[in-house]
Amino acid sequence: MMTDPYDISAPVIYDLVLRSRRTVLPDGTRPAAVAIAGERIAVIGDYDEPVPAHRTEDLHDLALLPGLVDTHVHVNEPGRTEWEGFATATRAAAAGGVTTIVDMPLNSLPPTVDTAALAAKRAAAEGRTWVDTGFWGGAIPGNDADLKGLHDSGVFGFKCFTAPSGVDEFPPLDAAGLHRACATVAALDSLLIVHAEDPAHLHETDTAADFATFLGTRPAEAETSAIREVIAAAKATGARVHILHLAAAEALAEIYDAWLDGVKITVETCPHYLTLAAERIADGATAFKCCPPIRGEANREALWAGLIDGQIDIVVSDHSPSPPSMKTGDFATAWGGIASIQLGLPVMWTEARRRGWALSDIVRWMCAGPADLVGLHRKGRITAGADADLVVFDPEREWTVRAEDLLHRHPVTPYDGQALTGQVVSTWLRGKRIDTEAAPRGRQLRRSPR
Incomplete structure (x- = not known):
């Protein structure tokens, strides 16, 4: 029987009860009734259990x-709001079942590399987010002294590049700079997240009309070489490090060996690396360009193997949109970023379902895992005491992506025209259904001590 977790002697009338025969809980998927009090999940009972509530919905x-x-997520505001922005990015996130994002320190202007820039970022986001939003800080050459201020101001960690980022105001760290950043992050008990590509293995080209030419300019060795340097720096300093958007599956063995050796390392990949393949990208289809690049079908299968056996920790979007004019031309000159925040759940579910995996696996990879990475332990799970952030999802619904229907700022995505299975019906933030035609209710999140 359901009881009030605060005062079991008093009669309880919950604000809302959602019933579903397919509730994805930490211990598995089963019929359940989820009772919500205020902004939190109060208790979880049996599907048919009578529960006093002001409102009940049976799904x-x-x-x-x-x-x-x-x-x-790259929101790009302030400074490059014509690329994306808090209002458009978080509306798209909500439509895709995403209730929490953590925003990257670039490509906004100024980049989030000191407390003044973080204040500008927070001011730009205030009152404009439909989902809860946190922020990463940036580690660039010369800002070591700024990291503690950013940490004390609540960023969830620090992003750096080991190769040029694509924007001049966010330069990469060399090997010495990477070691210094790791030492600072270790002293703060924070997290360094790394775009790991070794510039020594990147090749310039003036033109690349076909994807194979572009792929040749950013070989897998660029990732594996940089990841070795990250591992060495983390091992020397004791820092927690996280490898961003892994595309090269051959690096997984070294990451796993480092973890076995006690290095505090985690790794993510993205839906586009798990569902797309270089062999199927047409000439001139620059919506597919990202860095590191989408690799071949055999590599994709190896990434799936790493995800299934736990060598890959999480799956996140790396939503990085730009104006359509920046995605034209050829693969050498087009902006490298995939716009996909609204589509991650159905894209991943379509592929995972085909491979025989379950919604509980999706939740582990895309909900609980990312929440745990940044210490948001009230997010990403349906359990008593958690924020009532919920997604009603139709796992059997078949539909076709139309880029012009998506809510991020510009109608460009590599998934345009793709047939998917599974569609978000509604998204709930802290106990209330998100209505993107109403005033936004998203809050700004700050890191809590671990």
């Missing part, structure tokens, strides 16, 4: 999932 066979947590 029947629709699935009830925790809200997705996407820790890799």
